[in-house]
Amino acid sequence: MTDELQTIIDLIRYGASRFNAAGLSFGHSYDNAIDEATHLTLHALHLPHDIGPAYGQSRVTLAEKEDVLGLFLRRIEERIPVAYLTGEAWFAGLSFNSDPRALVPRSPIAELIENGFEPWLGDREVRRALDLCTGSGCIGIAMAHYNPEWQVDAADISDDALALAQSNKSRLHADNVRLLKSDLFSALQGEHYDLIVTNPPYVTNTETDALPPEYDHEPELGLRAGADGLDLALKILRDAPLHLTDRGLLICEVGEAEEALARLLPELPLAWVEFKVGQMGIFVADRHDLVTHHARIKKLADKRP
Numbered sequence: 001m002t003d004e005l006q007t008i009i010d011l012i013r014y015g016a017s018r019f020n021a022a023g024l025s026f027g028h029s030y031d032n033a034i035d036e037a038t039h040l041t042l043h044a045l046h047l048p049h050d051i052g053p054a055y056g057q058s059r060v061t062l063a064e065k066e067d068v069l070g071l072f073l074r075r076i077e078e079r080i081p082v083a084y085l086t087g088e089a090w091f092a093g094l095s096f097n098s099d100p101r102a103l104v105p106r107s108p109i110a111e112l113i114e115n116g117f118e119p120w121l122g123d124r125e126v127r128r129a130l131d132l133c134t135g136s137g138c139i140g141i142a143m144a145h146y147n148p149e150w151q152v153d154a155a156d157i158s159d160d161a162l163a164l165a166q167s168n169k170s171r172l173h174a175d176n177v178r179l180l181k182s183d184l185f186s187a188l189q190g191e192h193y194d195l196i197v198t199n200p201p202y203v204t205n206t207e208t209d210a211l212p213p214e215y216d217h218e219p220e221l222g223l224r225a226g227a228d229g230l231d232l233a234l235k236i237l238r239d240a241p242l243h244l245t246d247r248g249l250l251i252c253e254v255g256e257a258e259e260a261l262a263r264l265l266p267e268l269p270l271a272w273v274e275f276k277v278g279q280m281g282i283f284v285a286d287r288h289d290l291v292t293h294h295a296r297i298k299k300l301a302d303k304r305p
């Protein structure tokens with residue numbers, strides 16, 4: 001049945017059709033079937049992802065076709081995200097190792113990093129930055145890569161995630177990154193940062209239980225965050241002022257838990273970042289505001305497990 005498939009473009013078109021027919025969930029690295037099929041095909045053929053369109057008409061050998069179709073089959077039958085099949089994910093224009101030890105990098109914070117966190121940083125000088133809940137290390141390592149003069153700490157509670165982050169630190173020669181094992185700020189006593197960036201777990205329990213099978217391949221520790229998705233974010237809001245310099249900034253992703261947070265803390269001035277595609281549940285808070293509203297934040301956070 002696949003005898004008619006002869007060229008690279010034939011394979012990509014076929015993969016995309018099968019992915020759509022199988023009702024796969026997209027959104028880990030790519031948001032559509034054609035991009036996923038393209039990426040898997042080029043990976044199996046050992047070709048760069050920016051190959052010119054003319055190569056689409058190149059014919060493939062039988063062995064190459066089997067390799068490509070084998071990857072398509074695993075994507076469909078096992079629902080493995082593309083990044084875990086290829087072992088690679090792109091984030092902020094950089095190539096990271098990706099495997100089930102940590103979530104596939106996909107945070108919109110990449111756009112902020114590439115824009116130098118403007119306009120949020122303004123005239124603030126950053127010497128030390130923290131990526132809390134670093135997972136694969138993507139945020140901290142990308143910040144360090146684009147700002148070689150910064151000293152970046154990247155912390156996670158998971159040994160598995162930290163091992164993957166270590167491989168990415170080596171891969172990207174990020175000598176200005178220090179990896180630390182820490183339950184939120186617990187191992188960071190006395191440390192102060194001009195910028196704290198964090199993409200903590202923020203999926204509600206109900207949503208976590210209903211996620212498509214692709215998410216079963218990711219560590220649940222990176223997703224589940226209580227009844228309203230705010231178990232970790234509230235503790236970060238509570239403890240961040242202790243670890244921010246005077247004019248320090250906290251940038252935190254809470255995704256769809258944005259509404260719950262705004263309901264719980266309507267008086268806290270949070271600036272919700274506008275991305276090219278609109279708001280993505282990422283806020284910026286300055287230390288001063290977190291201190292002003294600390295009592296209320298602490299009361300809410302202390303109730304969390």
Ligand SMILES: C[S@@+](CC[C@H](N)C(=O)[O-])C[C@H]1O[C@@H](n2cnc3c(N)ncnc32)[C@H](O)[C@@H]1O
Pocket residue numbers: 102103104105106107132133134135136137138139155156157158161182183184199200201202221222223232
């Ligand atoms: C949503 S993932 C984000 C990973 C990475 N920053 C990214 O953007 O792809 C959340 C990460 O938080 C870590 N984590 C969960 N609970 C934590 C805790 N109490 N302290 C530190 N890290 C935690 C998980 O291990 C996971 O790597």
